[in-house]
Amino acid sequence: MIRTTLAQPRPTLVAFAIALLTGAGIMAGCPTESTQTDDNQNSGQSTSNANDNGQDDAQNDNDAAQNDTDDAQDDTSSALTVRMRAEFDGSSLTGKREPRQDACPQSGEQQDGPHLAAGLDCDGNGGAVQYITPSTFKVALKRLTFIAADNTAIDVVPDTGLLANAQVVDLTGEVTLAELGLAPGSYPTYEAEIYYFELTMPLYDANTDVTIRVYMSDDDFASEGNLGHHQGDITIVGSNGTELGFVVDGQRWEEAALQATRGTINGAAGSDTESGHLRGLFGDAAFWNQSELAQGATRDVFIWQRPLELELAADALNVTFSFDVRDTWFFEDFDSNQLFNPCDDLDGCGGAWAPLFAEPEVVIQ
């Protein structure tokens, strides 16, 4: 099953949003190689807290043993291990993305977008479609919950209450999120609340990796501590995990050109009509105005409510959320260097660009 929702690009926009949504499925494959070292108590896991600024010795508040205690009280429960990972080459994720068009359409929409194969310049503006696969990929999870058929909510990543306390999961290697004991039965859906995505890729120079954080949730409410990030904001993160500042439209994506606070940064997505908050450079109005994101004037948490289709019997099972992060960064390359080098030319500075955050495939085995 493939469900794809693409916000239609508009020619006058600097940036537009794409959510490539993939559904539940079954697959087998090997985990990607882990490059992480992490000395927290869950050996092999790589998680930290969103406000740790990348300190790798963060206390892991999703300790699997605690989950066992919380959830394995029932003698009739079945063991369930929940893992998460990213696939950087997509090799074991087959058919989960819409096939790209390898030729320009004969008529109709000619705007370049991620529906096109690399190298095409269908709008004839001198920028050819190009993609970059990141070398690291992280997701900050405020909450991950399985919903049973009777609407019972099962914590996988317990709600941390504050976005700032979200659990940062480094999917560069496979991570075990929880080992649960669940009552046999049906668990048709899951819900995930996502604070931000973070990826590392070269900018300007093939040998210079930069870490880019894209905010999916708004932490600029009193209840979240007024932390100053809005949906769609893009920041650069230093090698030590410290956030260096906000990318500014029309400026190079480098430390000297960043803004310390978001100020009036505003992309193609206008402002949130409920909160009045300006949206950042990522996304467009149709993307951010999705009905499930209409949460009132004091909350803008990005949430996925998606099929899980888990049928749990007596046997132990594994659920793995697998993100296909190949070609995550789409852009028009105006100087044919296969690099995203904003404002050196029209790359990211008049040309189209967007990170393509695909929903994870849910693998049950």
Ligand SMILES: [Ca+2]
């Ligand atoms: Ca073009």
Ligand SMILES: [Ca+2]
């Ligand atoms: Ca370029």
